[in-house]
Amino acid sequence: MNWLENLRRSFLDWGAMAEVLPSMISVGLKNTLILAAASTVLGVIIGMALAVMGISQSRWLRLPARIYTDIFRGLPAIVTILIIGQGFARIGREIFGPSPFPLGILALSLIAGAYIGEIFRSGIQSVERGQMEACRALSMSHGQGMRLIVIPQGVRRVLPALVNQFIGNVKDSSLVYFLGLLASEREIFRVGQDHAVVTGNLSPLLLAGVFYLVITVPLTHFVNYIDARLRLGKQGRGSGAASGLVEVSELRAAAGPHPTGTAEESTPRFKGGALNIRDLTMAYGDLDVLKGVDLDIAAGTVTCIIGPSGSGKSTLLRCMNRLVEPKGGDILLDGESILAMKPERLRRRVGMVFQHFNLFPDHTALENVMLSLTKIKKMPRQEARRIAEARLAEVGLAERRDHRPAGLSGGQQQRVAIARALAMDPEVMLFDEVTSALDPELVKGVLDLMAALGRQGMTMAVVTHEMGFARRVADQVVFMDEGRIVEAGCPQQIFDNPRSERLKRFLAEVL
Numbered sequence: 001m002n003w004l005e006n007l008r009r010s011f012l013d014w015g016a017m018a019e020v021l022p023s024m025i026s027v028g029l030k031n032t033l034i035l036a037a038a039s040t041v042l043g044v045i046i047g048m049a050l051a052v053m054g055i056s057q058s059r060w061l062r063l064p065a066r067i068y069t070d071i072f073r074g075l076p077a078i079v080t081i082l083i084i085g086q087g088f089a090r091i092g093r094e095i096f097g098p099s100p101f102p103l104g105i106l107a108l109s110l111i112a113g114a115y116i117g118e119i120f121r122s123g124i125q126s127v128e129r130g131q132m133e134a135c136r137a138l139s140m141s142h143g144q145g146m147r148l149i150v151i152p153q154g155v156r157r158v159l160p161a162l163v164n165q166f167i168g169n170v171k172d173s174s175l176v177y178f179l180g181l182l183a184s185e186r187e188i189f190r191v192g193q194d195h196a197v198v199t200g201n202l203s204p205l206l207l208a209g210v211f212y213l214v215i216t217v218p219l220t221h222f223v224n225y226i227d228a229r230l231r232l233g234k235q236g237r238g239s240g241a242a243s244g245l246v247e248v249s250e251l252r253a254a255a256g257p258h259p260t261g262t263a264e265e266s267t268p269r270f271k272g273g274a275l276n277i278r279d280l281t282m283a284y285g286d287l288d289v290l291k292g293v294d295l296d297i298a299a300g301t302v303t304c305i306i307g308p309s310g311s312g313k314s315t316l317l318r319c320m321n322r323l324v325e326p327k328g329g330d331i332l333l334d335g336e337s338i339l340a341m342k343p344e345r346l347r348r349r350v351g352m353v354f355q356h357f358n359l360f361p362d363h364t365a366l367e368n369v370m371l372s373l374t375k376i377k378k379m380p381r382q383e384a385r386r387i388a389e390a391r392l393a394e395v396g397l398a399e400r401r402d403h404r405p406a407g408l409s410g411g412q413q414q415r416v417a418i419a420r421a422l423a424m425d426p427e428v429m430l431f432d433e434v435t436s437a438l439d440p441e442l443v444k445g446v447l448d449l450m451a452a453l454g455r456q457g458m459t460m461a462v463v464t465h466e467m468g469f470a471r472r473v474a475d476q477v478v479f480m481d482e483g484r485i486v487e488a489g490c491p492q493q494i495f496d497n498p499r500s501e502r503l504k505r506f507l508a509e510v511l
């Protein structure tokens, strides 16, 4: 067992460790943390600039970002450290004095920037397109949507990867000693190595290893905890999402504009606007999707748009709030062309609810509803909160206002999305297959809520596959096929006396 004894003497010499411990803490640990923290902060700044350049529309911004990233990610860290530390030594001395410490930080930052830029870019690009659509539908500009929702969400998603980068910097800081650090500037590894050389014993290096682990391991776990907390909010995973059937009975019990059809509910509450669509055309590139659509939607009425997949229903709806721009024709809102309006102003008057809810996942239900009131309408927080609470109460979610979307069922999320759109006080509401992604038992709650809005005088355009809803609630049903309106009329006419062959065939398939 001689070799075991040898190992113990080389690596587990407690005396040698005790001797190095004070300078390991006061010099090594301090300098390693300064090197790693400073280069991570600078790297984050460089990385954010690279990410914004990398997703820019302009080639002239994307190209330099790409070249930078390829170079600093491709070179071994030690090569960059030597090139910067020694190549710029003279300029470094003039600016920073004799110490190579600042150039070491600069070199580590340049390397970290390349990685962090890629981390941010993929984080931002991983945010679903629907998030930006929801921002625009809530009348935010592209810049506001990026600043308020997309970039923070992207950054939050990559938080664990950023911490990995910090850990990488902690480890890479051990290379800076190549530049010839002064004794007071030595980092953990160099302190350990110095003592190992003096004592002829590797125990100080083992202690250095332990120090690295003490920094990196708890940090990883702490960040995973923070990440889960940010993602799910205080309630934790799924705590608000009860069984669908529980939710159905809750909805029944909840007081609010549910399908009670009371006298109060039937009195018009909204000032619905009228839409007149004239010879509307729209194309995605070469693909003509709308081929001359004419449609009148009277104020305070519900129009259901039905038709086979790909017939252009969603596109027609998206033209009404200019999430997509028509190619030709016009849409009038209360007699005024929407094409002449600023899109952000139009979207204050025309709200939209999407198939996949598109709630902002890092915000509670209440914050989702409040956001555009405070940021777009510039309301004081108190007033915005009062309105948001009232809208949430109306959709039966007063109790769930502090839950994040991940803690709500699909039906609840969709009702928050409706409350969020209603909070802007729109004159028209657009619903794009809003129940298609819901579990069957949750569909009715959302449809009943929409029916109640219709009874209260909201002008609504509803793309739906729910034929029962269209028959029961619509004032007008529009059947589209291949980019055209084939037939329009009251529900009885469309469902009981279809005239065109195409509508007959469609109804035979879906009813």
Ligand SMILES: Nc1ncnc2c1ncn2[C@@H]1O[C@H](COP(=O)(O)OP(=O)(O)OP(=O)(O)O)[C@@H](O)[C@H]1O
Pocket: 284, 287, 289, 307, 308, 309, 310, 311, 312, 313, 314, 315, 316
């Ligand atoms: N962003 C897009 N880029 C290119 N083509 C698109 C885009 N969005 C839709 N399309 C195409 O436009 C046509 C109409 O799509 P649209 O979503 O309006 O139809 P839809 O009637 O709503 O169908 P669905 O019920 O399947 O959503 C389809 O052929 C679709 O593939």
